[in-house]
Amino acid sequence: MVVGVKLVVQVRLTPDAVQVSAVDHTLHAANEAANWVSSVSFDRFGLKGSVRELRKLCYGELKARGFGAQAAQHVIKRVADAYATLRANIKAGNLGPEHSKRRRKAALKPIAFRPDAAHTYDDRCLSWNYDAQTVSIWTLRGRLKNVRFACSPGALKQLAEHRSGESDLLERDGKLFLLATIDVPEPEVLEPKGFIGVDRGINNLATTSDGDNYSGRRLGRYRRWQARKRAELQARQTRSAKQLLKKRARRETRHATHINHKVSKTVVAVAQRTERGIALEDLRGIRERVTVPRDQRARQSSWPFHQLGAFIAYKAKRAGVPFIAVDPAYTSQRCPRCGHTERANRRTRDHFHCRRCGLAGPADHVAGANIAKRGATAWVFVNMPDPVPA
Incomplete structure (x- = not known):
């Protein structure tokens, strides 16, 4: 078996007006559904919900909301994985000691997902056409074909040669992106001369x-300059100032x-x-x-x-x-x-x-x-x- 180096390639989706509405709606609905599954998991199991248990409780409701079988499974798995990560961080002490404020805050409420957080797509829900630089993607409004994406020639070559596994759809600053996993073959390690x-x-x-x-x-000068600008924006306490801070x-x-x-x-x-x-x-x-x-x-x-x-x-x-x-x-x-x-x-x-x-x-x-x-x-x-x- 050839061991590979797993990397992530980011491409920007450039859908038309109709396509962007459908993709946006699907992404926000998926995260809303993930928040619902998270609250069910927390109420029933605390931080210990598993994929099997959540599937029994939530799969039917997700199907009723219009999610396909694979999309529903991905929503459930995202939630279970998020709680598994939280448990691991608590066990490792990454959130502070047992009675710290940060740890209590994380452990005493359900995990929340942002409306624009990444949602997982596998090859059944998302297919790539590298020559035309388009994707075919599942949405709640049906399958969208010929959704264009943009990336560098180097990234396109990596995708065509090494893409494998799942991809994540996310929204950042009003723009849609796909994060695709590539598995690059790992070369033989040379014998070092020093x-x-x-x-x-x-x-x-x-x-x-x-x-x-x-x-x-x-870099230090740049960060000090940014710190001064942040202080000026924080003093305003307006909605636009908070957006600029982010x-x-x-x-x-x-x-x-x-x-x-x-x-x-x-x-x-x-x-x-x-x-x-x-x-x-x-x-x-x-x-x-x-x-x-x-x-x-x-x-x-x-x-x-x-x-x-x-x-x-x-x-x-x-x-x-x-x-x-x-x-x-x-x-x-x-x-x-x-x-x-x-x-x-x-x-x-x-x-x-x-x-x-x-x-x-x-x-x-x-x-x-x-x-x-x-x-x-x-x-x-x-x-x-x-x-x-x-």
Whole structure:
């Protein structure tokens, strides 16, 4: 069996006036039905409703509302999956401790779905014509054929060659989109000749062991400017101001995502060209472990380090570049030359100076070198052959 890399391709639907009315109506009705199924599930089972139990209770009513068999099943499965995700987040502690306000708020009311939230379509409800760039899609007003969509030539090629599984229909800013899953074959992982260590931070988004630095200064200025604009809009307390706030928040998120894509693409390209692997710090739970001054909290909470790590990981996998996450402990306090580890080695945030051997340099560069060494060691250990039994 060939292992693949699962990615998502987004295309924009461009229906005519009649088609857009039918698609809009179906999407809003599907989310309204999902809210009804969610309330039934919460009233009967709390957070523990399953697909089988909800099907017995809700399938007939959904059919009476005009949903086809597959559409009704998808509504029920969406609700059951949403409660399963909520249970997993509670169990993992992602919503705080047992008596926290956030956890109680999530656990004491039914899950709600926005009117424009994504609704799932499988190949029985949605078919693609790549040559004509159209789809045929099921709606409550019947099957719509020749609904046009727009995307880049590269995305169209990926869809035609690798699309598999379900697609999601959603509405954003009054525009309709389809999110399609593609399964790209995963290339064979090359045998690394070394590793590039990547240190992530706030002032410097990423610094590699080669000394390449991707500064977060421009992103920080952009976010501070956005924060000032948000404060101005929040002071107005009008409906239009709230709409603008949401629009600005999405724009800021897209900008940070674009920056992370550019950084991760460059790092992976360098590793692929030099036949090296990539080592990254495992920073899970860092926000719970690290405390910062009050005036730095907003900056830390908006730090997109997790997204950058995820982008590097999947791009490396897609390019056949070895990737490994290592222990982040003391990477910025350890000397990569003599191994001496001491807090005093890092006198300031930006500068490293070993108290034993005198090695000095940018602290983030030193951390990247330590991460690269740990990556090489961990890779050898992980790929060590199992001992032959006597």
